[in-house]
Amino acid sequence: MEQHLQSDRPGVARHGSRLGKRLAPYLLISPGGLWLGIFFLVPMLAMLSLSLQTGSIDTGFRQTWNFGVYPHAIGEYHKYFLRSLLYGGVASAATLLISYPMSYWIAFHGGRRKTTYLLLLLLPFFVSFVIRTLAWGFILSDEGILFGTLKSWHLLPSSFRVLNTGTAVVSGIAYNFLPFMALPLYVTLEKIDRSVVAAAGDLYASKRETFLRVILPLSVPGIFAGVLLTLVPAVGDYVNASILGGTENHMIGNIIQTEYLYNFNYPLAAALSFVLMAGMVIGILAYARVLGTREIEEYV
Amino acid sequence: MPDIDVRLERVTKQFADTVAVDDLSLDIEEGEFFSMLGPSGCGKTTTLRMIGGFEEPSIGTVYLGGRDVTDLPPYKRDVNTVFQSYALFPHLDVFENVAFGLRRKKVPKDEITARVNEALHLVEMTGFGKRKPSQMSGGQQQRVALARALVNHPKVLLLDEPLGALDLKLRKQMQLELKRIQQEVGITFIYVTHDQEEAMTMSDRLAVMRYGKIEQIGPPEDVYETPATEFVASFLGASNLLDGELGRQTDGNTAVQLAAGSSVTVPTDRVPHDLYDTQVKVGVRPEKITIEADRGDPAPGFNHVTGLMRMATYIGVSHQYKVEGPGAKELTVYVQNLGAAPAPSPGEKVRLVWHPEHTFVVKPSAPLTQEEEVE
Numbered sequence: 001m002e003q004h005l006q007s008d009r010p011g012v013a014r015h016g017s018r019l020g021k022r023l024a025p026y027l028l029i030s031p032g033g034l035w036l037g038i039f040f041l042v043p044m045l046a047m048l049s050l051s052l053q054t055g056s057i058d059t060g061f062r063q064t065w066n067f068g069v070y071p072h073a074i075g076e077y078h079k080y081f082l083r084s085l086l087y088g089g090v091a092s093a094a095t096l097l098i099s100y101p102m103s104y105w106i107a108f109h110g111g112r113r114k115t116t117y118l119l120l121l122l123l124p125f126f127v128s129f130v131i132r133t134l135a136w137g138f139i140l141s142d143e144g145i146l147f148g149t150l151k152s153w154h155l156l157p158s159s160f161r162v163l164n165t166g167t168a169v170v171s172g173i174a175y176n177f178l179p180f181m182a183l184p185l186y187v188t189l190e191k192i193d194r195s196v197v198a199a200a201g202d203l204y205a206s207k208r209e210t211f212l213r214v215i216l217p218l219s220v221p222g223i224f225a226g227v228l229l230t231l232v233p234a235v236g237d238y239v240n241a242s243i244l245g246g247t248e249n250h251m252i253g254n255i256i257q258t259e260y261l262y263n264f265n266y267p268l269a270a271a272l273s274f275v276l277m278a279g280m281v282i283g284i285l286a287y288a289r290v291l292g293t294r295e296i297e298e299y300v
Numbered sequence: 301m302p303d304i305d306v307r308l309e310r311v312t313k314q315f316a317d318t319v320a321v322d323d324l325s326l327d328i329e330e331g332e333f334f335s336m337l338g339p340s341g342c343g344k345t346t347t348l349r350m351i352g353g354f355e356e357p358s359i360g361t362v363y364l365g366g367r368d369v370t371d372l373p374p375y376k377r378d379v380n381t382v383f384q385s386y387a388l389f390p391h392l393d394v395f396e397n398v399a400f401g402l403r404r405k406k407v408p409k410d411e412i413t414a415r416v417n418e419a420l421h422l423v424e425m426t427g428f429g430k431r432k433p434s435q436m437s438g439g440q441q442q443r444v445a446l447a448r449a450l451v452n453h454p455k456v457l458l459l460d461e462p463l464g465a466l467d468l469k470l471r472k473q474m475q476l477e478l479k480r481i482q483q484e485v486g487i488t489f490i491y492v493t494h495d496q497e498e499a500m501t502m503s504d505r506l507a508v509m510r511y512g513k514i515e516q517i518g519p520p521e522d523v524y525e526t527p528a529t530e531f532v533a534s535f536l537g538a539s540n541l542l543d544g545e546l547g548r549q550t551d552g553n554t555a556v557q558l559a560a561g562s563s564v565t566v567p568t569d570r571v572p573h574d575l576y577d578t579q580v581k582v583g584v585r586p587e588k589i590t591i592e593a594d595r596g597d598p599a600p601g602f603n604h605v606t607g608l609m610r611m612a613t614y615i616g617v618s619h620q621y622k623v624e625g626p627g628a629k630e631l632t633v634y635v636q637n638l639g640a641a642p643a644p645s646p647g648e649k650v651r652l653v654w655h656p657e658h659t660f661v662v663k664p665s666a667p668l669t670q671e672e673e674v675e
């Protein structure tokens with residue numbers, strides 16, 4: 001289509017620009033490509049190589065092609081992988097359920113104040129991630145302002161607790177990753193052609209049907225992006241689990257951190273990271289298949 | 301006397317600081333192709349939206365088929381809309397787009413298939429059922445949008461500048477198509493446009509609107525040949541208007557004294573009855589005028605003015621002349637290209653002659669503002 005248009009245009013000096021035109025895409029991706037090549041690919045390969053080494057921090061690590069580390073990593077730590085997936089998944093779902101109505105309302109009923117509402121939504125996230133999580137822990141603590149008050153009114157049994165449970169970790173993740181869900185959702189909802197919504201009403205769809213049959217399907221790209229942006233960092237997160245989860249609710253991120261920073265078992269930590277990454281990539285590809293990336297292109 | 305399908309009774313729509321539609325009354329007959337025409341911002345879309353139920357009148361009543369529907373939402377009205385931007389559902393294929401309304405109304409599956417195919421056939425889009433809107437041209441999308449509305453067999457179809465996004469050639473073709481489809485299905489079409497030629501080719505009747513009011517309503521010929529106001533005369537086609545003052549009436553003719561000196565006559569029955577002033581504009585359409593050399597006596601019984609030829613333009617099917625007439629007013633003349641007489645050349649003195657029957661008298665209007673002229 002584009003080529004067709006170009007060749008129709010008379011009087012454009014084609015010869016001189018041909019080489020430049022061919023090179024343009026490569027020139028455009030080269031800064032990003034170099035960046036990723038140096039700071040992503042190289043360390044990745046180094047980590048991959050590290051995961052297959054044996055030794056200790058004292059004696060040094062040597063490359064021994066120890067592929068056995070992978071079955072070991074999966075066999076020993078599969079519980080943490082599954083827990084991470086569960087926490088990340090539940091948190092992403094919760095974020096979706098919380099963000100959707102909010103983004104919908106701002107996009108469709110925000111009027112002239114849309115930017116203000118978006119800013120308000122983002123405001124808490126100007127505060128450091130760790131501080132926010134600590135504050136969240138403060139709110140959820142057993143005798144804190146929320147539960148302490150409720151307990152003193154005898155609305156909750158004194159044994160009730162949220163902090164240091166899975167629920168606390170999930171709620172922390174859901175809270176911390178909210179903007180990553182809300183913003184892509186807002187962008188897609190905002191972009192939906194209002195005349196299409198009017199057309200649904202004209203064609204006898206009730207408000208509910210208009211939402212289910214038109215708005216929701218048209219917001220799938222936003223849901224796709226939002227879930228991706230939330231789920232990936234959520235599954236690998238360790239801050240929420242270490243601050244809100246106590247000792248009983250470690251996620252795979254915590255294990256990797258411990259192995260790397262405290263036990264100096266670099267090969268194991270690297271192997272765990274790779275298993276996590278491979279799992280995520282496979283999962284995301286399957287997910288993209290289900291929601292159909294090609295269809296997503298058609299919506300936009 | 302056909303039934304009245306749509307009736308607006310003294311409808312006013314006020315937005316925060318604008319009166320979009322101002323005390324407007326309107327009757328549209330069953331099966332009619334009715335157009336609303338007017339400059340940008342005159343209230344066409346708002347009027348249409350009130351008929352469709354997308355907008356509620358501030359004052360007044362809307363009737364559909366004799367029933368007061370003023371407070372009914374769009375989906376409870378026997379009316380469908382074709383939107384300017386087509387507004388096809390991008391995630392659904394053509395078949396599902398057209399089937400959308402029928403599915404909401406819980407029409408049985410077999411019937412849906414039959415009616416969708418019939419509608420696609422009507423707009424000549426058979427075989428496109430599996431396409432997505434993004435895989436079609438503007439003209440094809442417009443046809444699907446039309447099918448999607450018609451498939452519901454509404455009593456009235458509302459079309460808001462449905463051809464606005466198409467190029468000229470496709471537009472002309474679709475105008476004929478729309479007219480054909482309307483005659484085939486016999487549904488009332490209410491058509492909004494600001495293209496006067498489009499409104500004239502397609503409509504049984506049209507209304508010319510300005511400032512939320514109807515300036516004139518009637519069949520295209522009547523409105524074109526006998527415009528009621530200066531605004532209508534200049535909005536609907538080119539016209540030549542001269543300032544004048546109504547004079548004596550004799551034998552069914554009224555004399556109009558031109559401000560520039562000479563006088564013309566017009567049949568008294570072509571003078572509007574509701575003139576509040578003797579100061580009027582007198583006009584004639586460019587194709588009604590013949591040009592002759594300003595020599596000898598003019599033929600009796602005809603109106604004539606003299607002027608100076610300024611510019612002659614060859615258009616192919618016709619010649620177009622700009623003549624500086626009385627009071628330095630520029631007059632336009634179209635002469636069919638019969639290949640005969642040599643064209644008068646610029647600088648020549650000429651006489652413009654036309655029949656009193658082709659003369660019209662209109663109330664002066666406020667000149668077009670810049671906003672109105674913007675398309």
Ligand SMILES: Nc1ncnc2c1ncn2[C@@H]1O[C@H](COP(=O)(O)OP(=O)(O)OP(=O)(O)O)[C@@H](O)[C@H]1O
Binds near residue numbers: 320338344
């Ligand atoms: N929702 C609204 N809020 C405020 N003012 C409005 C609204 N809709 C229309 N108007 C105003 O009402 C007037 C009539 O608008 P309308 O859309 O009916 O014009 P139109 O004749 O369809 O013009 P166009 O040819 O440009 O489509 C305009 O001055 C417009 O600014």
Ligand SMILES: [Mg+2]
Binds near residue numbers: 344345346
């Ligand atoms: Mg409009």
